[in-house]
Amino acid sequence: MMIQNEAKLSFLSKSANESFARVAVSGFFMQLDPTVDELTDIKTAISEAVTNAIVHGYRETTGIVYITLRIVNGRTAYVKVRDTGCGIPDVKQAMEPLYTTAPEEERAGLGFAVMQSFMDTVRVHSRPGKGTAVIMTKSLRTRE
Amino acid sequence: MLKLIRGQDRLTAAIIGEIDHHTARRIREETDAVLQQDLPHELIFDFSGVTFMDSSGIGLIMGRYRLVSQWGGTVTIAGAPSRIERILKMSGIEKLARIHPIKEEEV
Numbered sequence: 001m002m003i004q005n006e007a008k009l010s011f012l013s014k015s016a017n018e019s020f021a022r023v024a025v026s027g028f029f030m031q032l033d034p035t036v037d038e039l040t041d042i043k044t045a046i047s048e049a050v051t052n053a054i055v056h057g058y059r060e061t062t063g064i065v066y067i068t069l070r071i072v073n074g075r076t077a078y079v080k081v082r083d084t085g086c087g088i089p090d091v092k093q094a095m096e097p098l099y100t101t102a103p104e105e106e107r108a109g110l111g112f113a114v115m116q117s118f119m120d121t122v123r124v125h126s127r128p129g130k131g132t133a134v135i136m137t138k139s140l141r142t143r144e
Numbered sequence: 145m146l147k148l149i150r151g152q153d154r155l156t157a158a159i160i161g162e163i164d165h166h167t168a169r170r171i172r173e174e175t176d177a178v179l180q181q182d183l184p185h186e187l188i189f190d191f192s193g194v195t196f197m198d199s200s201g202i203g204l205i206m207g208r209y210r211l212v213s214q215w216g217g218t219v220t221i222a223g224a225p226s227r228i229e230r231i232l233k234m235s236g237i238e239k240l241a242r243i244h245p246i247k248e249e250e251v
C-alpha cells in the first residue's frame with residue numbers, strides 16, 4: 001500500500017459529531033477531485049461507521065472515535081473508523097442486513113450493508129471489551 | 145429543519161437538510177407528537193429538501209410506517225433527490241412506503 005497522504009482526527013462520541021465527521025472526510029478527499037456520487041458514497045459510509053461507534057461501540061458511555069484517512073495507490077480512498085468501546089461478539093451476525101441490537105434507537109440494521117454497497121472493500125476487526133475498527137476503501141475513477 | 149403541514153386526514157413532513165442519527169431523533173419526536181394527536185391516514189415525507197441521508201433515514205421511515213399502520217395509515221416519500229435514491233432502493237423501503245418522484249404540491 002503506497003500512502004500518498006494521510007490525516008487523522010479524533011472526537012468525542014457525541015451524535016452532533018456525525019456531521020462533523022462527514023464534512024472533515026469530504027474535505028480531505030476533495031483533493032482527489034471526486035465526482036458528487038463518489039463523495040456521497042464515502043460520506044454515507046463514514047456516517048454509518050461513526051454512528052455505529054457512537055450508538056453500539058460506546059452505547060450509554062462517551063468515548064473517543066478515531067478516524068484515519070489516507071490516499072493510497074493513486075486514487076484510492078482509505079478510511080479507518082475505530083472505537084475502544086464494547087466490541088462486537090459476532091461480526092458475521094452484526095453484518096447481516098436488518099440485524100440490530102438497538103431497535104429502540106430505530107436503527108434499521110442496514111449500516112454494514114450500506115458500507116458494503118457504497119465502498120469497494122469493508123473489513124471489520126473487533127474484540128469484545130476492546131473495541132472495533134472498520135476499514136473501508138474505494139477506488140475513485142480517473143478524471144479526464 | 146422540519147416543517148409539519150397538517151392537512152385533511154394527512155400530515156406532510158418536509159425535511160430540509162441532513163438526516164442522520166443525530167437529526168432523526170428530533171424529526172421523529174416532533175412528527176410523532178402530531179401523528180399521535182391527529183391520527184392521519186396519510187403521512188407524506190417531502191424529501192425534496194434533503195441534502196444527505198444515511199440509514200437513519202430508513203429507520204425513520206420504518207418507525208413512522210409502524211406507527212401509522214396501527215390506525216391503517218400509509219407512508220409516501222415524495223421528491224427524493226437522486227443523491228438519496230440509491231439508499232432508498234437498496235433498503236427495500238418501497239415495500240413499506242410509496243416512493244413518489246415529484247413534490248407533494250404537484251401530486
